[in-house]
Amino acid sequence: MQRVIEFKKKSWWSGGIDTVALNEKIAALNGDGWQVKSMVANTVAFGRVDSYSLLIELQEAKK
Template sequence: MRKVVVFDKVKHGLFGEVDLDLLNMQITEMEKEGWALVSVTANTHFFGGITSFTLLVESVES
């Protein structure tokens, strides 16, 4: 099974940068829960600033 996850947590309030440390921690958590990361895509606003990331994850069947 595949799942799309949008990560949009920011470091400082509404207009801060996306919290990459928290993103990495959540990816590690998902991998421990049996999900494999397939792709990561940066989502940007009109001027090119990154506002979020879209992750495609796939369940690892044992």
């Protein structure tokens, strides 16, 4: 099974994407059996990154 999720959490100091929180989210997804297949930056005016779209896939249990 695959899903697309959007990560938008901003850093309080810089106003940019909170990469520490993004890495924590990816680690939590991995712990729940999801694997990130791809990640794309979503940009706004002048190329500023506003969010990330992640394609995740649920790993089947090994038999």
